[in-house]
Amino acid sequence: MRSPGRLALLLALAMACLPALAKTPVFELEIRDHLFQPEEIRIPANTKIKLVVYNRDPTPEEFESYELNREKVIMGGRKANIFIGPLAPGVYPFFGEFNPRTAQGRVVVE
Amino acid sequence: MLLNSVVLVLREVLEAAVLVSVLLALAHNVRLRRHWLWWALLLSVVCVMVYSRSLGTLTEALDGAGQEVTNASLQGAVFLLVLPILCLCVAFPQSGHRRLLGALMGLAVTFAIVRECAEIQIYVQAFSAASDQARAVWAGSALGAGIGLSAGVLVYAGLLALAPVASRRVCLVALGLIGAGMVMQGTMLLEQVDWLPQEAPLWDSSGLVSEQSFIGELLYAVLGYEATPGVLQVTLYGASLVLAVAAAAAGRKWRISRETTV
Numbered sequence: 001m002r003s004p005g006r007l008a009l010l011l012a013l014a015m016a017c018l019p020a021l022a023k024t025p026v027f028e029l030e031i032r033d034h035l036f037q038p039e040e041i042r043i044p045a046n047t048k049i050k051l052v053v054y055n056r057d058p059t060p061e062e063f064e065s066y067e068l069n070r071e072k073v074i075m076g077g078r079k080a081n082i083f084i085g086p087l088a089p090g091v092y093p094f095f096g097e098f099n100p101r102t103a104q105g106r107v108v109v110e
Numbered sequence: 111m112l113l114n115s116v117v118l119v120l121r122e123v124l125e126a127a128v129l130v131s132v133l134l135a136l137a138h139n140v141r142l143r144r145h146w147l148w149w150a151l152l153l154s155v156v157c158v159m160v161y162s163r164s165l166g167t168l169t170e171a172l173d174g175a176g177q178e179v180t181n182a183s184l185q186g187a188v189f190l191l192v193l194p195i196l197c198l199c200v201a202f203p204q205s206g207h208r209r210l211l212g213a214l215m216g217l218a219v220t221f222a223i224v225r226e227c228a229e230i231q232i233y234v235q236a237f238s239a240a241s242d243q244a245r246a247v248w249a250g251s252a253l254g255a256g257i258g259l260s261a262g263v264l265v266y267a268g269l270l271a272l273a274p275v276a277s278r279r280v281c282l283v284a285l286g287l288i289g290a291g292m293v294m295q296g297t298m299l300l301e302q303v304d305w306l307p308q309e310a311p312l313w314d315s316s317g318l319v320s321e322q323s324f325i326g327e328l329l330y331a332v333l334g335y336e337a338t339p340g341v342l343q344v345t346l347y348g349a350s351l352v353l354a355v356a357a358a359a360a361g362r363k364w365r366i367s368r369e370t371t372v
Contacts, residue, residue, distance in 0.1 A: 048308070050304075066322055067316075069301075069302075069336070069338065071302075074169070075232075076236070078166050078169060081175075081303065083304040086308065086310070097118060098114075100114055
């Protein structure tokens with residue numbers, strides 16, 4: 001049943017899909033004791049990225065950024081995906097709306 | 111914690127209060143009795159409970175897009191309710207179709223306040239649990255809610271102070287703008303989860319009016335103000351305004367055809 005032709009086709013399909021997957025780099029961020037860790041993430045300019053934010057606190061937090069036009073509530077112990085970009089180079093601050101005094105961070109696009 | 115609670119609750123309440131005030135003023139203007147408000151508030155309380163309890167699960171649904179898709183749907187629904195409200199208020203400024211109009215207004219209020227109130231509930235519930243913060247969270251939230259509601263009352267009183275015809279016009283225009291603003295905010299949420307593509311901002315007016323300022327927040331509540339909107343957001347905003355005008359124009363045509371047949 002498994003003809004070499006079909007296998008080759010599958011391989012070609014898989015190869016074709018790889019760049020599409022690789023196009024969206026993933027960056028991870030943690031919320032711990034109402035602080036973002038790391039506070040700063042550096043991402044390439046003009047590229048869409050996927051930010052995965054893990055809330056390690058038992059309390060909820062809202063990821064918010066006026067500059068990035070993003071807002072998302074992340075319940076305690078849960079994670080959230082947030083797509084960012086493509087963006088022009090610059091510094092884009094974000095904060096935790098529930099704990100804005102401590103939860104501060106920034107996306108540096110370069 | 112106190113100041114933070116004030117700001118957070120005020121932001122959420124302000125958004126909902128503006129829409130509710132405009133709808134209440136419009137209802138008063140077109141002589142619609144206020145039954146709808148009470149069941150809408152009751153329904154909202156139930157929806158807020160369900161929403162905030164299931165938010166964790168909801169967020170991870172649809173491959174992590176659940177929260178945004180739900181919120182964007184709520185905002186889209188408000189806009190879709192605004193269209194027939196505009197049409198009916200123009201077509202029947204005195205009487206007729208009052209039950210339908212009440213139902214539409216009630217649902218619009220419910221959809222508009224569920225998300226805002228759920229966010230407040232999640233915040234207050236989580237952070238008032240810590241005894242050292244409880245007092246600050248409750249006091250701040252009460253203050254924020256008080257200021258937000260006062261702003262709503264002010265808007266309502268201001269709209270009623272106008273001459274009836276002017277008041278109705280201002281309400282209708284405001285409602286169209288609020289609806290279009292909802293569409294724009296919903297668009298942004300769908301960009302956040304990559305359901306819609308994000309584009310480079312068309313302009314940056316954050317130097318002129320910051321989104322974080324009180325004026326910025328107020329403009330956000332009324333116009334869906336965005337300092338750095340993309341092409342898609344502006345296009346959909348414009349299209350929504352055109353639809354709102356078309357709904358009002360259809361209402362006008364309906365009224366004229368009724369008046370000529372009577």
